[in-house]
Amino acid sequence: MIRKTFSLAATFICAGALALPALAQSDADRAIDYELANSRAYDTLEYLTDNIGPRLSGSKGAALAVTWATKQLRAMKLDDVRNEPVMVPHWVRGVERATLVSHNDQKIVLTALGGSVATPENGITADVVEVSSFEELDRLGRKVAGKIVYFNNPIDMSLVESGRAFDAYSKAVEFRGAGPSHAAQYGAVAALIRSVASASLRSPHTGSLRYDEKQPKIPGAALSVEDALLVHRLLAKGERVRMHLVLTPRTLPDAPSFNVVAEIRGSERPNEIVLIGGHLDSWDLATGAIDDGSGAAMCIETMRVLKELGIKPKRTIRAVLFMNEENGLRGGHAYFDAAAKREEIAKHVAVIETDAGAATPVGFTTTLEGSALANFTRAAAPLNRIAAPLTWESSRHTGADTSPLTDAGVTGFGLTPDPRHYFDFHHSPADTLDKVDPHQLAQNTAAIAGLAVLLANQ
Numbered sequence: 531m532i533r534k535t536f537s538l539a540a541t542f543i544c545a546g547a548l549a550l551p552a553l554a555q556s557d558a559d560r561a562i563d564y565e566l567a568n569s570r571a572y573d574t575l576e577y578l579t580d581n582i583g584p585r586l587s588g589s590k591g592a593a594l595a596v597t598w599a600t601k602q603l604r605a606m607k608l609d610d611v612r613n614e615p616v617m618v619p620h621w622v623r624g625v626e627r628a629t630l631v632s633h634n635d636q637k638i639v640l641t642a643l644g645g646s647v648a649t650p651e652n653g654i655t656a657d658v659v660e661v662s663s664f665e666e667l668d669r670l671g672r673k674v675a676g677k678i679v680y681f682n683n684p685i686d687m688s689l690v691e692s693g694r695a696f697d698a699y700s701k702a703v704e705f706r707g708a709g710p711s712h713a714a715q716y717g718a719v720a721a722l723i724r725s726v727a728s729a730s731l732r733s734p735h736t737g738s739l740r741y742d743e744k745q746p747k748i749p750g751a752a753l754s755v756e757d758a759l760l761v762h763r764l765l766a767k768g769e770r771v772r773m774h775l776v777l778t779p780r781t782l783p784d785a786p787s788f789n790v791v792a793e794i795r796g797s798e799r800p801n802e803i804v805l806i807g808g809h810l811d812s813w814d815l816a817t818g819a820i821d822d823g824s825g826a827a828m829c830i831e832t833m834r835v836l837k838e839l840g841i842k843p844k845r846t847i848r849a850v851l852f853m854n855e856e857n858g859l860r861g862g863h864a865y866f867d868a869a870a871k872r873e874e875i876a877k878h879v880a881v882i883e884t885d886a887g888a889a890t891p892v893g894f895t896t897t898l899e900g901s902a903l904a905n906f907t908r909a910a911a912p913l914n915r916i917a918a919p920l921t922w923e924s925s926r927h928t929g930a931d932t933s934p935l936t937d938a939g940v941t942g943f944g945l946t947p948d949p950r951h952y953f954d955f956h957h958s959p960a961d962t963l964d965k966v967d968p969h970q971l972a973q974n975t976a977a978i979a980g981l982a983v984l985l986a987n988q
Protein backbone atom coordinates (compact mmCIF):
# COMPACT_ATOMS: atom_id res chain seq x y z
CA MET A 531 0.00 0.00 0.00
CA ILE A 532 1.41 3.36 -1.01
CA ARG A 533 0.96 6.06 1.54
CA LYS A 534 -0.06 9.51 0.36
CA THR A 535 1.72 12.52 1.73
CA PHE A 536 0.00 14.14 4.64
CA SER A 537 -0.43 17.74 3.63
CA LEU A 538 -2.39 18.76 6.69
CA ALA A 539 -0.14 16.88 9.03
CA ALA A 540 2.87 18.40 7.31
CA THR A 541 1.49 21.89 7.89
CA PHE A 542 1.07 21.05 11.52
CA ILE A 543 4.56 19.68 11.84
CA CYS A 544 6.33 22.61 10.20
CA ALA A 545 4.47 25.15 12.27
CA GLY A 546 4.85 23.04 15.38
CA ALA A 547 8.58 22.86 14.95
CA LEU A 548 8.87 26.64 14.89
CA ALA A 549 6.52 27.67 17.61
CA LEU A 550 3.36 26.21 19.00
CA PRO A 551 0.76 28.94 19.53
CA ALA A 552 0.13 29.67 23.19
CA LEU A 553 -3.58 28.95 22.77
CA ALA A 554 -3.03 25.41 21.50
CA GLN A 555 -0.65 24.57 24.29
CA SER A 556 -2.85 26.07 26.91
CA ASP A 557 -5.96 24.18 25.77
CA ALA A 558 -4.05 20.89 25.79
CA ASP A 559 -2.61 21.68 29.21
CA ARG A 560 -6.02 22.59 30.55
CA ALA A 561 -7.58 19.38 29.26
CA ILE A 562 -4.75 17.31 30.77
CA ASP A 563 -4.89 19.04 34.16
CA TYR A 564 -8.67 18.86 34.35
CA GLU A 565 -8.76 15.16 33.54
CA LEU A 566 -6.03 14.27 36.02
CA ALA A 567 -7.81 16.18 38.80
CA ASN A 568 -11.47 15.45 38.00
CA SER A 569 -11.60 12.22 36.05
CA ARG A 570 -14.90 10.39 35.80
CA ALA A 571 -13.57 7.90 33.25
CA TYR A 572 -13.59 5.07 35.78
CA ASP A 573 -17.27 5.70 36.66
CA THR A 574 -18.08 5.47 32.96
CA LEU A 575 -16.09 2.26 32.61
CA GLU A 576 -17.70 0.85 35.75
CA TYR A 577 -21.22 1.31 34.39
CA LEU A 578 -20.30 -0.08 30.98
CA THR A 579 -18.67 -3.21 32.41
CA ASP A 580 -20.58 -3.91 35.64
CA ASN A 581 -24.08 -2.76 34.68
CA ILE A 582 -24.14 -3.57 30.97
CA GLY A 583 -21.58 -6.39 30.93
CA PRO A 584 -20.25 -8.38 27.95
CA ARG A 585 -20.91 -6.73 24.58
CA LEU A 586 -20.23 -9.14 21.72
CA SER A 587 -21.70 -7.83 18.46
CA GLY A 588 -25.29 -8.77 17.91
CA SER A 589 -25.85 -9.37 21.63
CA LYS A 590 -28.25 -7.60 23.97
CA GLY A 591 -25.25 -6.15 25.81
CA ALA A 592 -23.89 -4.58 22.63
CA ALA A 593 -27.27 -3.00 21.85
CA LEU A 594 -27.59 -1.68 25.40
CA ALA A 595 -24.08 -0.22 25.21
CA VAL A 596 -24.98 1.70 22.04
CA THR A 597 -28.13 3.13 23.64
CA TRP A 598 -26.37 4.01 26.88
CA ALA A 599 -23.28 5.60 25.26
CA THR A 600 -25.49 7.64 22.93
CA LYS A 601 -27.50 8.88 25.90
CA GLN A 602 -24.34 9.78 27.87
CA LEU A 603 -22.96 11.78 24.96
CA ARG A 604 -26.29 13.49 24.20
CA ALA A 605 -26.54 14.62 27.82
CA MET A 606 -23.29 16.57 27.28
CA LYS A 607 -24.99 18.77 24.67
CA LEU A 608 -22.24 18.31 22.11
CA ASP A 609 -22.62 19.71 18.60
CA ASP A 610 -23.69 16.36 17.16
CA VAL A 611 -24.29 12.85 18.47
CA ARG A 612 -25.51 10.22 16.03
CA ASN A 613 -25.71 6.50 15.39
CA GLU A 614 -24.28 5.28 12.09
CA PRO A 615 -25.75 1.90 11.05
CA VAL A 616 -23.66 -1.21 10.54
CA MET A 617 -24.69 -4.86 10.06
CA VAL A 618 -22.64 -7.09 12.35
CA PRO A 619 -21.97 -10.81 12.76
CA HIS A 620 -24.05 -12.51 15.43
CA TRP A 621 -22.21 -15.50 16.84
CA VAL A 622 -23.35 -17.20 20.04
CA ARG A 623 -21.01 -19.38 22.06
CA GLY A 624 -23.06 -22.32 23.42
CA VAL A 625 -21.65 -25.28 25.34
CA GLU A 626 -17.92 -25.98 25.38
CA ARG A 627 -16.70 -29.15 27.01
CA ALA A 628 -13.77 -31.49 26.61
CA THR A 629 -12.30 -34.51 28.36
CA LEU A 630 -9.30 -36.75 27.80
CA VAL A 631 -10.91 -40.12 27.28
CA SER A 632 -7.44 -41.66 27.06
CA HIS A 633 -6.58 -40.37 30.53
CA ASN A 634 -9.48 -41.10 32.92
CA ASP A 635 -11.80 -38.53 31.41
CA GLN A 636 -9.85 -35.63 32.86
CA LYS A 637 -11.59 -32.39 32.25
CA ILE A 638 -9.90 -30.04 29.78
CA VAL A 639 -10.52 -26.31 30.04
CA LEU A 640 -11.03 -24.67 26.67
CA THR A 641 -13.15 -22.10 24.89
CA ALA A 642 -14.43 -21.93 21.33
CA LEU A 643 -12.73 -19.52 18.96
CA GLY A 644 -15.02 -16.76 17.74
CA GLY A 645 -16.82 -17.75 14.56
CA SER A 646 -16.24 -21.45 15.11
CA VAL A 647 -18.73 -23.97 13.81
CA ALA A 648 -20.15 -26.58 16.19
CA THR A 649 -19.18 -30.20 16.63
CA PRO A 650 -21.96 -32.74 16.03
CA GLU A 651 -24.41 -32.64 18.95
CA ASN A 652 -22.79 -35.58 20.74
CA GLY A 653 -19.34 -34.21 20.10
CA ILE A 654 -16.35 -35.81 18.46
CA THR A 655 -13.85 -38.23 19.90
CA ALA A 656 -10.48 -38.32 18.19
CA ASP A 657 -6.74 -38.60 18.70
CA VAL A 658 -4.81 -35.39 19.22
CA VAL A 659 -1.77 -34.59 17.07
CA GLU A 660 0.54 -31.75 18.08
CA VAL A 661 2.33 -29.44 15.65
CA SER A 662 4.30 -26.30 16.36
CA SER A 663 4.27 -24.78 12.88
CA PHE A 664 2.35 -24.82 9.62
CA GLU A 665 5.42 -26.44 8.01
CA GLU A 666 5.21 -29.32 10.45
CA LEU A 667 1.51 -29.70 9.66
CA ASP A 668 2.29 -29.70 5.92
CA ARG A 669 4.88 -32.45 6.43
CA LEU A 670 2.29 -34.60 8.25
CA GLY A 671 -0.30 -33.89 5.56
CA ARG A 672 -3.07 -36.51 5.40
CA LYS A 673 -1.68 -38.24 8.52
CA VAL A 674 -3.85 -35.81 10.54
CA ALA A 675 -7.05 -36.92 8.76
CA GLY A 676 -9.74 -37.82 11.29
CA LYS A 677 -7.69 -36.29 14.10
CA ILE A 678 -7.70 -33.18 16.24
CA VAL A 679 -4.74 -30.94 15.41
CA TYR A 680 -3.27 -29.07 18.35
CA PHE A 681 -1.12 -26.04 17.50
CA ASN A 682 1.39 -25.61 20.31
CA ASN A 683 2.14 -21.93 19.96
CA PRO A 684 3.70 -20.47 23.12
CA ILE A 685 3.98 -16.71 23.28
CA ASP A 686 7.55 -15.38 23.40
CA MET A 687 7.78 -14.23 27.01
CA SER A 688 11.13 -12.49 26.58
CA LEU A 689 9.46 -10.22 24.00
CA VAL A 690 6.51 -9.63 26.33
CA GLU A 691 8.76 -8.76 29.26
CA SER A 692 10.87 -6.38 27.17
CA GLY A 693 7.74 -4.37 26.35
CA ARG A 694 7.14 -5.87 22.87
CA ALA A 695 4.01 -7.73 23.94
CA PHE A 696 2.08 -6.82 20.80
CA ASP A 697 4.84 -8.23 18.60
CA ALA A 698 4.83 -11.43 20.64
CA TYR A 699 1.04 -11.60 20.34
CA SER A 700 1.04 -11.07 16.56
CA LYS A 701 3.49 -13.91 16.14
CA ALA A 702 1.69 -16.39 18.37
CA VAL A 703 -1.81 -15.59 17.15
CA GLU A 704 -1.42 -16.63 13.51
CA PHE A 705 -2.49 -20.19 14.34
CA ARG A 706 -5.72 -18.91 15.89
CA GLY A 707 -6.80 -17.20 12.68
CA ALA A 708 -5.56 -19.60 10.02
CA GLY A 709 -5.01 -22.85 11.97
CA PRO A 710 -8.43 -24.48 11.64
CA SER A 711 -8.65 -24.16 7.85
CA HIS A 712 -5.02 -25.18 7.46
CA ALA A 713 -5.72 -28.37 9.44
CA ALA A 714 -9.02 -28.95 7.62
CA GLN A 715 -7.32 -29.17 4.25
CA TYR A 716 -5.67 -32.42 5.43
CA GLY A 717 -8.90 -33.87 6.82
CA ALA A 718 -8.54 -32.91 10.50
CA VAL A 719 -11.84 -32.91 12.41
CA ALA A 720 -11.06 -30.05 14.83
CA ALA A 721 -8.25 -27.63 15.64
CA LEU A 722 -7.00 -26.54 19.03
CA ILE A 723 -4.58 -23.79 19.89
CA ARG A 724 -2.81 -22.93 23.10
CA SER A 725 -4.38 -19.72 24.46
CA VAL A 726 -2.41 -16.69 23.29
CA ALA A 727 -1.71 -15.43 26.79
CA SER A 728 1.20 -14.04 28.79
CA ALA A 729 -0.17 -15.41 32.07
CA SER A 730 -2.75 -17.96 33.06
CA LEU A 731 -4.76 -19.17 36.02
CA ARG A 732 -6.25 -21.87 33.80
CA SER A 733 -8.37 -19.32 31.95
CA PRO A 734 -8.75 -19.87 28.20
CA HIS A 735 -8.42 -16.85 25.86
CA THR A 736 -10.73 -16.61 22.88
CA GLY A 737 -10.41 -14.59 19.66
CA SER A 738 -11.56 -14.92 16.08
CA LEU A 739 -10.65 -17.60 13.63
CA ARG A 740 -10.82 -16.99 9.88
CA TYR A 741 -12.17 -19.77 7.72
CA ASP A 742 -10.78 -20.27 4.25
CA GLU A 743 -13.96 -20.68 2.17
CA LYS A 744 -12.21 -23.29 0.01
CA GLN A 745 -11.80 -25.68 2.96
CA PRO A 746 -14.36 -27.56 5.03
CA LYS A 747 -15.17 -25.70 8.25
CA ILE A 748 -14.01 -27.56 11.35
CA PRO A 749 -14.49 -26.44 14.97
CA GLY A 750 -11.71 -24.45 16.62
CA ALA A 751 -11.00 -23.86 20.31
CA ALA A 752 -8.31 -22.50 22.60
CA LEU A 753 -7.00 -24.62 25.47
CA SER A 754 -6.02 -22.89 28.69
CA VAL A 755 -2.23 -22.71 28.89
CA GLU A 756 -2.23 -25.32 31.68
CA ASP A 757 -4.31 -27.75 29.65
CA ALA A 758 -2.19 -27.13 26.58
CA LEU A 759 0.89 -28.02 28.63
CA LEU A 760 -0.78 -31.19 29.92
CA VAL A 761 -1.60 -32.38 26.40
CA HIS A 762 1.95 -31.50 25.33
CA ARG A 763 3.54 -33.46 28.20
CA LEU A 764 1.46 -36.56 27.52
CA LEU A 765 2.24 -36.49 23.80
CA ALA A 766 5.94 -35.86 24.50
CA LYS A 767 6.01 -39.08 26.52
CA GLY A 768 4.78 -40.89 23.42
CA GLU A 769 1.32 -41.56 24.81
CA ARG A 770 -1.81 -41.69 22.73
CA VAL A 771 -4.02 -38.74 23.66
CA ARG A 772 -7.65 -39.07 22.74
CA MET A 773 -10.11 -36.25 23.38
CA HIS A 774 -13.88 -35.96 23.51
CA LEU A 775 -14.91 -32.48 22.41
CA VAL A 776 -18.32 -30.80 22.45
CA LEU A 777 -18.76 -27.28 21.08
CA THR A 778 -22.21 -25.91 20.22
CA PRO A 779 -21.73 -22.33 18.98
CA ARG A 780 -24.16 -20.95 16.42
CA THR A 781 -23.85 -18.26 13.79
CA LEU A 782 -27.16 -16.39 13.54
CA PRO A 783 -28.09 -13.98 10.73
CA ASP A 784 -26.20 -10.68 10.76
CA ALA A 785 -27.74 -8.16 13.15
CA PRO A 786 -28.28 -4.41 12.81
CA SER A 787 -26.08 -2.28 15.07
CA PHE A 788 -24.37 1.10 15.14
CA ASN A 789 -21.16 3.06 15.53
CA VAL A 790 -21.74 5.90 17.99
CA VAL A 791 -20.35 9.19 16.67
CA ALA A 792 -20.11 12.44 18.65
CA GLU A 793 -18.42 15.70 17.83
CA ILE A 794 -17.41 19.14 18.96
CA ARG A 795 -17.32 21.22 15.81
CA GLY A 796 -14.21 23.17 14.92
CA SER A 797 -14.41 26.93 15.45
CA GLU A 798 -12.19 27.78 12.46
CA ARG A 799 -11.98 24.68 10.27
CA PRO A 800 -15.11 22.67 11.06
CA ASN A 801 -14.63 20.49 7.97
CA GLU A 802 -11.26 19.21 9.17
CA ILE A 803 -11.48 16.31 11.58
CA VAL A 804 -9.38 14.88 14.38
CA LEU A 805 -10.87 11.51 15.24
CA ILE A 806 -10.52 9.71 18.56
CA GLY A 807 -11.81 6.15 18.68
CA GLY A 808 -12.12 2.94 20.63
CA HIS A 809 -14.52 0.02 20.35
CA LEU A 810 -17.72 -0.50 22.26
CA ASP A 811 -18.03 -4.24 21.61
CA SER A 812 -16.16 -6.84 23.65
CA TRP A 813 -15.77 -10.59 23.74
CA ASP A 814 -18.51 -12.51 25.52
CA LEU A 815 -16.36 -14.27 28.14
CA ALA A 816 -16.04 -11.18 30.33
CA THR A 817 -17.02 -7.55 30.58
CA GLY A 818 -14.21 -6.25 28.36
CA ALA A 819 -12.78 -3.71 30.80
CA ILE A 820 -9.33 -3.55 29.21
CA ASP A 821 -10.52 -4.57 25.72
CA ASP A 822 -11.91 -2.11 25.01
CA GLY A 823 -14.23 -0.68 27.64
CA SER A 824 -11.30 1.49 28.72
CA GLY A 825 -10.87 2.93 25.24
CA ALA A 826 -14.59 3.66 24.94
CA ALA A 827 -14.54 5.32 28.38
CA MET A 828 -11.50 7.43 27.39
CA CYS A 829 -13.33 8.74 24.31
CA ILE A 830 -16.56 9.52 26.18
CA GLU A 831 -14.56 11.17 28.96
CA THR A 832 -12.52 13.27 26.54
CA MET A 833 -15.72 14.78 25.13
CA ARG A 834 -16.96 15.53 28.65
CA VAL A 835 -13.70 17.26 29.59
CA LEU A 836 -13.58 19.39 26.43
CA LYS A 837 -17.22 20.37 26.81
CA GLU A 838 -16.99 21.17 30.52
CA LEU A 839 -13.89 23.29 29.97
CA GLY A 840 -15.61 25.10 27.12
CA ILE A 841 -12.68 24.30 24.83
CA LYS A 842 -13.49 25.32 21.26
CA PRO A 843 -10.97 23.46 19.09
CA LYS A 844 -10.13 25.02 15.74
CA ARG A 845 -10.77 21.73 13.96
CA THR A 846 -13.61 19.33 14.70
CA ILE A 847 -12.90 16.69 17.33
CA ARG A 848 -14.96 13.60 16.60
CA ALA A 849 -15.26 10.62 18.94
CA VAL A 850 -16.20 7.30 17.36
CA LEU A 851 -17.21 4.27 19.42
CA PHE A 852 -16.81 1.50 16.89
CA MET A 853 -18.92 -1.66 16.86
CA ASN A 854 -17.60 -5.13 16.06
CA GLU A 855 -13.85 -4.66 16.24
CA GLU A 856 -13.48 -8.10 17.79
CA ASN A 857 -15.06 -10.43 15.27
CA GLY A 858 -15.41 -8.64 11.97
CA LEU A 859 -14.18 -5.04 12.00
CA ARG A 860 -17.48 -4.14 10.36
CA GLY A 861 -17.73 -0.87 12.31
CA GLY A 862 -14.33 0.34 11.15
CA HIS A 863 -15.24 -0.37 7.54
CA ALA A 864 -18.76 1.09 7.85
CA TYR A 865 -17.34 4.30 9.31
CA PHE A 866 -14.85 4.54 6.44
CA ASP A 867 -17.57 3.93 3.83
CA ALA A 868 -19.89 6.53 5.37
CA ALA A 869 -17.04 9.06 5.57
CA ALA A 870 -16.11 8.33 1.94
CA LYS A 871 -19.71 8.94 0.88
CA ARG A 872 -19.52 12.33 2.62
CA GLU A 873 -16.19 12.94 0.82
CA GLU A 874 -14.54 13.27 4.21
CA ILE A 875 -11.58 10.88 4.09
CA ALA A 876 -9.00 13.50 3.12
CA LYS A 877 -10.48 15.86 5.70
CA HIS A 878 -9.31 13.60 8.52
CA VAL A 879 -6.21 15.42 9.76
CA ALA A 880 -5.40 12.62 12.17
CA VAL A 881 -6.96 9.59 13.82
CA ILE A 882 -6.13 8.50 17.37
CA GLU A 883 -7.11 4.99 18.40
CA THR A 884 -7.11 3.58 21.91
CA ASP A 885 -7.47 -0.21 22.02
CA ALA A 886 -4.56 -1.53 24.06
CA GLY A 887 -5.76 -1.42 27.64
CA ALA A 888 -5.36 1.18 30.34
CA ALA A 889 -2.10 0.54 32.19
CA THR A 890 0.22 3.55 32.63
CA PRO A 891 0.59 5.30 29.26
CA VAL A 892 4.08 4.88 27.83
CA GLY A 893 3.63 6.44 24.38
CA PHE A 894 1.98 6.34 21.01
CA THR A 895 2.61 4.50 17.79
CA THR A 896 2.25 6.76 14.77
CA THR A 897 2.39 6.61 11.01
CA LEU A 898 4.64 9.68 11.11
CA GLU A 899 8.28 8.94 10.38
CA GLY A 900 11.72 10.54 10.36
CA SER A 901 12.01 14.31 10.72
CA ALA A 902 8.22 14.74 10.60
CA LEU A 903 8.00 12.56 13.68
CA ALA A 904 10.93 14.31 15.39
CA ASN A 905 9.27 17.69 14.86
CA PHE A 906 5.96 16.38 16.03
CA THR A 907 7.32 15.00 19.29
CA ARG A 908 8.67 18.45 20.16
CA ALA A 909 5.23 19.94 19.58
CA ALA A 910 3.69 17.24 21.72
CA ALA A 911 5.83 18.07 24.76
CA PRO A 912 2.78 19.04 26.90
CA LEU A 913 1.91 15.33 27.05
CA ASN A 914 5.16 14.46 28.77
CA ARG A 915 4.04 15.43 32.22
CA ILE A 916 1.14 12.96 32.32
CA ALA A 917 3.43 10.08 33.27
CA ALA A 918 7.04 9.44 32.26
CA PRO A 919 7.95 11.20 28.96
CA LEU A 920 6.13 9.43 26.16
CA THR A 921 7.82 7.40 23.44
CA TRP A 922 6.75 7.87 19.81
CA GLU A 923 7.25 4.88 17.58
CA SER A 924 6.73 4.80 13.83
CA SER A 925 4.41 2.03 12.74
CA ARG A 926 2.24 1.31 9.73
CA HIS A 927 -0.43 -0.07 12.04
CA THR A 928 -1.81 2.25 14.71
CA GLY A 929 -5.15 0.57 15.33
CA ALA A 930 -7.61 -1.88 13.78
CA ASP A 931 -10.78 0.21 13.57
CA THR A 932 -8.92 3.15 12.05
CA SER A 933 -6.83 1.00 9.69
CA PRO A 934 -9.08 1.69 6.67
CA LEU A 935 -8.33 5.41 7.22
CA THR A 936 -4.59 5.04 7.81
CA ASP A 937 -4.36 2.67 4.83
CA ALA A 938 -5.87 5.52 2.79
CA GLY A 939 -3.10 7.86 3.97
CA VAL A 940 -4.58 9.53 7.03
CA THR A 941 -2.03 10.16 9.79
CA GLY A 942 -2.58 7.66 12.60
CA PHE A 943 -1.79 7.53 16.28
CA GLY A 944 -2.28 4.55 18.60
CA LEU A 945 -2.15 4.89 22.36
CA THR A 946 0.29 2.50 24.03
CA PRO A 947 -0.34 1.84 27.70
CA ASP A 948 2.33 -0.35 29.36
CA PRO A 949 1.70 -3.60 27.44
CA ARG A 950 3.49 -6.07 29.69
CA HIS A 951 0.35 -7.45 31.38
CA TYR A 952 -2.24 -6.74 28.72
CA PHE A 953 -2.22 -10.28 27.34
CA ASP A 954 -2.52 -11.77 30.83
CA PHE A 955 -6.24 -10.90 30.66
CA HIS A 956 -7.04 -10.03 27.02
CA HIS A 957 -9.97 -12.03 25.54
CA SER A 958 -10.29 -14.12 28.71
CA PRO A 959 -12.92 -14.43 31.46
CA ALA A 960 -10.57 -12.28 33.59
CA ASP A 961 -10.96 -9.07 31.55
CA THR A 962 -12.95 -7.32 34.26
CA LEU A 963 -13.07 -3.89 35.90
CA ASP A 964 -10.67 -4.75 38.73
CA LYS A 965 -7.82 -4.95 36.18
CA VAL A 966 -8.08 -1.20 35.59
CA ASP A 967 -6.57 1.41 37.91
CA PRO A 968 -8.61 4.65 38.03
CA HIS A 969 -5.55 6.92 38.03
CA GLN A 970 -3.92 5.12 35.13
CA LEU A 971 -7.20 5.31 33.21
CA ALA A 972 -7.24 9.08 33.84
CA GLN A 973 -3.61 9.36 32.64
CA ASN A 974 -4.51 7.58 29.40
CA THR A 975 -7.55 9.78 28.94
CA ALA A 976 -5.41 12.87 29.51
CA ALA A 977 -3.05 11.63 26.79
CA ILE A 978 -5.93 11.15 24.33
CA ALA A 979 -7.54 14.48 25.18
CA GLY A 980 -4.24 16.37 25.12
CA LEU A 981 -3.16 14.92 21.78
CA ALA A 982 -6.58 15.50 20.21
CA VAL A 983 -6.57 19.17 21.26
CA LEU A 984 -2.98 19.69 20.04
CA LEU A 985 -3.81 18.25 16.64
CA ALA A 986 -7.12 20.10 16.38
CA ASN A 987 -5.73 23.50 17.29
CA GLN A 988 -2.67 23.64 15.12
Ligand SMILES: [Zn+2]
Pocket residue numbers: 809821822855885
Ligand atom coordinates in the same frame (compact mmCIF):
# COMPACT_ATOMS: atom_id res chain seq x y z
ZN1 LIG B 1 -9.85 -4.44 21.31
